[in-house]
Amino acid sequence: MSVTIKDIAKILNVSYATVSKALSDRDDISEEMKAKVRKVAEELNYKPNYIARGLVKKETKTIGLIIPDITNPFYSEIAMAIEETVNKEGYSVFLCNSNWKNSNENDYINLLTSKKVDGIIIAPIGEESLNLESVDIPIVIVGTKKSYNNQNYVVIDDEKGGYIAVKHLIKQNCKKIMFVGGKQNVQSNKQRLEGYKRALIESNYEINEQYIRSGNFKQESGYLIMKKVFNDGIIPDGVFAGNDLLALGVMRSALDFGLKIPDDIKIVGFDDIPFASLPEISLTTILQPKYKMGEHAANMLLSKIKNPEINCENIILKPKLIKRKTG
Amino acid sequence: MSVTIKDIAKILNVSYATVSKALSDRDDISEEMKAKVRKVAEELNYKPNYIARGLVKKETKTIGLIIPDITNPFYSEIAMAIEETVNKEGYSVFLCNSNWKNSNENDYINLLTSKKVDGIIIAPIGEESLNLESVDIPIVIVGTKKSYNNQNYVVIDDEKGGYIAVKHLIKQNCKKIMFVGGKQNVQSNKQRLEGYKRALIESNYEINEQYIRSGNFKQESGYLIMKKVFNDGIIPDGVFAGNDLLALGVMRSALDFGLKIPDDIKIVGFDDIPFASLPEISLTTILQPKYKMGEHAANMLLSKIKNPEINCENIILKPKLIKRKTG
DNA sequence: ATAATTAACTTAAACGTTTAAGTAAAAGAT
DNA sequence: ATCTTTTACTTAAACGTTTAAGTTAATTAT
Missing domain, CATH: 3.40.50.2300 (Response regulator)
Structure with a gap:
């Protein structure tokens, strides 16, 4: 169907390892070969298959975001911040609306682990029954400091x-x-x-x-x-x-x-x-500094993904009264 | 690392084809075997790897959604509708904010094709330079009837x-x-x-x-x-x-x-x-019937994914004046 | 002139599934 | 009693990458 590394290899009469390494600019491939490979890749409109890559590298460059309701401006701004922040590092985000239902939260967590996301940010609706124990991917909680299996969180007070x-x-x-x-x-x-x-x-x-x-x-x-x-x-x-x-x-x-x-x-x-x-x-x-919260959560998750061993400090942001006309 | 079909197979001393087929409830596996497999899967807390599955089945049960700004209530409601609609059929959605920049739209389209989404819904910012020609996955346009490579659209008039x-x-x-x-x-x-x-x-x-x-x-x-x-x-x-x-x-x-x-x-x-x-x-x-628009777009995309050969009618919804106090 | 090193590849296995094709034993048909 | 069918599996290849290890030829060192 779509063009793969093998197609390029066949045309150039080289092994597909060579093509793979040329495309990822490894230094045991000559510059001429890299140039040739890039040229053919361009001509064939080759697009790498991240699914196949994900399988061997065991990372998908994808995170999950579980929030109660994207329609709520509070969550949409957090979502925006998270998407923008992780996108800079090449990550995509799965949008999951729990619709204020705990069962949906748990379903999404299962789905996301099966989809092999590299991490999850969740704004829990707050019920006890949120089950994170058996999840072995990095998680950051946003919006509540309730302790879920000792996961790190970003909240305001x-x-x-x-x-x-x-x-x-x-x-x-x-x-x-x-x-x-x-x-x-x-x-x-x-x-x-x-x-x-x-x-x-x-x-x-x-x-x-x-x-x-x-x-x-x-x-x-x-x-x-x-x-x-x-x-x-x-x-x-x-x-x-x-x-x-x-x-x-x-x-x-x-x-x-x-x-x-x-x-x-x-x-x-x-x-x-x-x-x-x-x-x-x-x-x-x-x-609530919503954008900041999202940014913090995203950066915290990225750091957990890159260095699972070092543990982060939770972040508690300060609330601030904005006096206007209603009171 | 995480438990796979092979682990289950080893424990039961069967081939992993058997395990795979037992889990997907195929009829050339005996009921006892299915029961045994399910039991062990449960015990080991087995979660299928959709990345691996995606590689062979050539479908990821994932779609991409490219919108200018999730923070805009118009788009967040469309996003909500889309997510809810496709989720019912087991699809996840990648949230992509183009931030009103055409270059981001094109970047996301490349990213999404590499991530092998099964389809894309895009609310284009409207520039000519949106490039959909070389994209060979189903696409639905939402919010503009400008013709992009003859793709189907859902709009209001x-x-x-x-x-x-x-x-x-x-x-x-x-x-x-x-x-x-x-x-x-x-x-x-x-x-x-x-x-x-x-x-x-x-x-x-x-x-x-x-x-x-x-x-x-x-x-x-x-x-x-x-x-x-x-x-x-x-x-x-x-x-x-x-x-x-x-x-x-x-x-x-x-x-x-x-x-x-x-x-x-x-x-x-x-x-x-x-x-x-x-x-x-x-x-x-x-x-603008935002939720309806999202729903229509989602259903149209799902139908295109399932039956790429039959071509859909574009949907043009009727606008309606809501008279309130400002005019 | 020969040995050691380096450059530029190739080979082959692996990632975790699915599935077409194969097989052996049991059940059913004549 | 023999042949056919069915049942319940197993084998092996495939999906598209990456990568450790191997190979060969060219280069450098002695």
Whole structure:
């Protein structure tokens, strides 16, 4: 079908070892021979078969990226950073959407090991049942510092982020502060909730379980949660949302209910996705350096691939409050 | 290193052909043998090597996806649709960001052919120099109907979308209607501009080259273009933006300049990305059925992979005006 | 002039599968 | 009782590379 090293060898009447070595510029091949080989390769439009190469070299120059949802700006920016970073070193990335389902995460891990990727970066949804024990390829976790089989991770300090957010609301004189989170079992979500609680306790606020709600990390979820809250007759004056998407939903719901932001209710999100900075939104939020996170994760993985023996330091990036108009 | 079919064969004292066939449930292997093989495979935690399989079967169950920017909600939703659709059939997808650079597109195409993908879906940035002639794997183009070597495509009718958008502005009584586009050489952008012109001509408006601007498809670009426009003393009462990101930039610039939307200036975008529907944004726009486009493209590619001989019909989806508050 | 070295190849095995073709024993047909 | 068919395997080649080890001829050293 497609042209191989053997075709080139046949034309030049040399062994295919010669062709292989000529193409990879080894120094036991004469310059004339290299020139001849390159010329024929060019003429035949030869493209090396990396599958065959992968089989003998036992590396595919490919990594897997497992994320919950590429449609979420937080993950798409991380994905972008990872792809750009590893591509510079000649690696490709398999995009895998777990769709917030742990079973998909495990399925993808099996698939990726069968496809012989050189490493995996995963942003776990956070369930216990993520199984990394039997995986013998380098792995980097991004977005949660929950320990999965002692793998290295790149995160921001979620607890501190939650703490900063809620401290800010308290300083703005909010009295009834809600937490509208994503999936309960997601580690980063738990950590943000911990920060929420610590801030409240530190300021002698009461922890009211009525004020702690969870859904998933989508806009619609924030909208529905708050709709229900308002219908239940609860009207908070401050909301710390588990991410910006949720915060947007919360905003929409609050506006629908007739509340003024930030006069009646202040809202702080988490992530700082691109749209948060739009003047029409102007969402006060906790910045995650998403691109940096992806870059760090990618570089960490590459280093693990190249030097499996040396072990890396985990990376914990600092969250930062971005004050805008919603709180 | 990792356990192979040979390890299983050695333990059971059978040939590795037997093991291979037992695992793929072929009918010339007895049920007892299959059971034994499966048991040992399980015990050893055997994972098939798809690289080796790929070499002999000449299929990798992998496709490549080349898009300009995964961070752009338009592309991330298409990517999501594609990944989900092909994953159901056991295919994985290589994510490739061309970053709006044609040279990257061509580099990725070479890389993907070397990685022996079974097919490629590409959302071309639209330059002539995209070279698909020598590629002998199935290809589907998404997002532009510009003909690249007669490959099949999935698009929406961009010209009609532009036409509808501008007709709408005219009906809203706009007199000075601008077009703020993305990269000039991008085919879909050109088409939208064509629609803009047709609508104007049809209504006896003059085509003013001063009113036609282009940048790239990012928010910042729309912002900067309009800033310059306002500084030049041009104050349009209607803007058709080449995509929603640009429209958002235009909005921001107009607000900065002190204009009221939609009273002083009406704005229509293109794409209908998720954020366009936020009440705070409420952008009037032309809907592209992004998920559907991705799904169609994926299914078309799968069908081409399975039946290379039968040729598909191109798919042209209809654009639709979504009227919101900006115009 | 001969031995040692170097340059430029070739040979052949390996990577982990799949599969067409072959084989021997058991089962069924006449 | 013999021939045919079926069952359940095994053999061996193939997929397209890479690479360690081997070979031969040319070059350099003594």
